[in-house]
Amino acid sequence: MKIITYNVNGLRSALSKGLLDWVREADPDVLCLQEIKAGREPLDVSEFEALGYRAYLHPAHKPGYSGVAIFSKQPPKAVVVGCGTECYDLEGRVLRLDFEDFSVLNTYMPSGTSGDERQAFKLEWLRFFREYVRTLRATLPGLVIGGDFNCCQRDIDLHNAKTNQNSPGFTPAERAWFADFLADGFTDAFRHHHGDASGHYSWWTFRSGARARNVGWRLDHLLVDAGLQPRIKAAGHMTDAVHSDHCPVFVELVI
Amino acid sequence: MKIITYNVNGLRSALSKGLLDWVREADPDVLCLQEIKAGREPLDVSEFEALGYRAYLHPAHKPGYSGVAIFSKQPPKAVVVGCGTECYDLEGRVLRLDFEDFSVLNTYMPSGTSGDERQAFKLEWLRFFREYVRTLRATLPGLVIGGDFNCCQRDIDLHNAKTNQNSPGFTPAERAWFADFLADGFTDAFRHHHGDASGHYSWWTFRSGARARNVGWRLDHLLVDAGLQPRIKAAGHMTDAVHSDHCPVFVELVI
DNA sequence: CCTCATATG
DNA sequence: CATAAGAGG
Numbered sequence A, B: 001m002k003i004i005t006y007n008v009n010g011l012r013s014a015l016s017k018g019l020l021d022w023v024r025e026a027d028p029d030v031l032c033l034q035e036i037k038a039g040r041e042p043l044d045v046s047e048f049e050a051l052g053y054r055a056y057l058h059p060a061h062k063p064g065y066s067g068v069a070i071f072s073k074q075p076p077k078a079v080v081v082g083c084g085t086e087c088y089d090l091e092g093r094v095l096r097l098d099f100e101d102f103s104v105l106n107t108y109m110p111s112g113t114s115g116d117e118r119q120a121f122k123l124e125w126l127r128f129f130r131e132y133v134r135t136l137r138a139t140l141p142g143l144v145i146g147g148d149f150n151c152c153q154r155d156i157d158l159h160n161a162k163t164n165q166n167s168p169g170f171t172p173a174e175r176a177w178f179a180d181f182l183a184d185g186f187t188d189a190f191r192h193h194h195g196d197a198s199g200h201y202s203w204w205t206f207r208s209g210a211r212a213r214n215v216g217w218r219l220d221h222l223l224v225d226a227g228l229q230p231r232i233k234a235a236g237h238m239t240d241a242v243h244s245d246h247c248p249v250f251v252e253l254v255i
Numbered sequence C: 001c002c003t004c005a006t007a008t009g
Numbered sequence D: 001c002a003t004a005a006g007a008g009g
Helices: A009-015 A020-027 A046-050 A116-138 A172-181 A189-194 A226-231 B012-016 B019-026 B048-051 B114-138 B172-183 B189-194 B226-230
Strands: A002-007 A031-032 A055-057 A070-071 A078-081 A094-098 A103-108 A144-148 A186-188 A220-225 A234-237 A250-252 B002-007 B030-034 B054-059 B070-073 B078-081 B094-098 B103-108 B143-147 B186-188 B220-225 B232-237 B250-251
Touching: A002 A103, A002 A220, A009 A020, A020 A046, A020 A234, A031 A094, A031 A103, A031 A144, A046 A055, A055 A078, A055 A094, A070 A094, A070 A116, A103 A116, A103 B048, A116 A144, A116 A172, A172 A186, A186 A189, A186 A226, A189 A234, A189 A250, A220 A226, A220 A250, A226 A234, B002 B103, B002 B143, B002 B220, B012 B019, B012 B226, B019 B048, B030 B103, B054 B078, B054 B094, B070 B094, B070 B103, B078 B220, B103 B114, B103 B220, B114 B143, B114 B172, B143 B250, B172 B186, B186 B189, B186 B226, B189 B220, B189 B232, B220 B226, B220 B250, B226 B232
Parallel strands: A002 A031, A103 A144, B002 B030, B103 B143
Antiparallel strands: A002 A250, A031 A070, A055 A070, A078 A094, A094 A103, A144 A220, A186 A220, A234 A250, B002 B250, B030 B070, B054 B070, B078 B094, B094 B103, B143 B220, B186 B220, B232 B250
16 A cells, blocks of 8 residues: 655646646556646546546635646545635645555645745644544554655754754744644654664755755655554655646555 | 738747748748737747847837837848837837848737727727827838738728727727728738738637638738838738637838 | 646736 | 736735
């Protein structure tokens, strides 16, 4: 069971750069995409379907903004679009597929980089999301959360921790939130598999050749319910895929 | 004395397509540009200056919209920016250089293609402009008007006159205006030199390969005071220049 | 430094 | 079918 999460920075743009060939090659069972940036016209998912995927979309209300999607080879027993809270659902940030033995929750968490107001919104979201997931876990024992968290937790998760102690995505509040979230009973698949390895990032700014110099952040995560931890077979970053300012992140579970 | 008028559809875009090399080659004495689409930052004209031109700009108030410029090898004895009527000058539609024996008035006339309101604005403009030029001629005997008129006059001035009898740029009102304007004492340099030749256009829509099929309109004109008519040595379209959806139009005067 | 929507042509 | 600004990242 290979699950991939990928912030594509515009699905149409990523498709124009060969995303589909990459999907065929990578062959995930479940593919979680963020920032699909769907426009006013519905996205054409027929080429994903031709590869054997069912498509589930949760675009934002605002055209060209945010939005998540899941492509799955197996049909889920349930699809849950959104989280039931309007201010988040208007921004297309949550989509969940429930399978027989596990669930995949795809999320695109707010970025706080555009100003104080959005950073405050992000912090509210983080609080909300932790509670929301706590509730879900009561009835969904095998939860896998994949997405662009727009946060990282430890100094080894970004290139320049010292100068970013108060940058959105690495503020003390966000680091604490991340630790608490994991303590609720989740395993960071990447860390589980790679220990304290540094220099592994999933996002690089487009500016000044940051990706070529590997000046990045690890913002995209696959967190698995601690009960699934023994089933983690592999996890990592797929840095060869270049359709976005993020790279795909994968986990293989024995399910 | 070679005068060229050219709607560049964005000066920065045209420069990125090699406009400057073309200018060096074409070597006009006076170059009238329309739709420079200047942004908030002032345009960098140093490369024109390096070619020996003085630069005169009349950008629109709104960034990225409209705007005209004249580049001249000889220094004018006067520069007149705008026409003194705010609603037109905010859109950067008129710029004039007065030389010893003649004047060059560069104009970008409104397009009416975006709706009735703008077509009405265009018709008001046409009326205003005719009066404005009548006044100018009282004191400027050698007037040359170059620009994108966004109008043509005769069936031979566009590819498909029949189906465009009521299209903006070829409405009865605009055709009549054009005839009246010439009757006031101007010579259309292109027609003077090429008679009733058809199939000579200065604009082609970007859509559906119109330029390759020469499905166009003759919207860009050089009108010279009838008193200068004997001095017209050559006139024509420079269809090899491809930096825009328009092509440059030239006249050579013996002055 | 990117993608996207929108205005305008 | 293009250019360009502007929002958002």
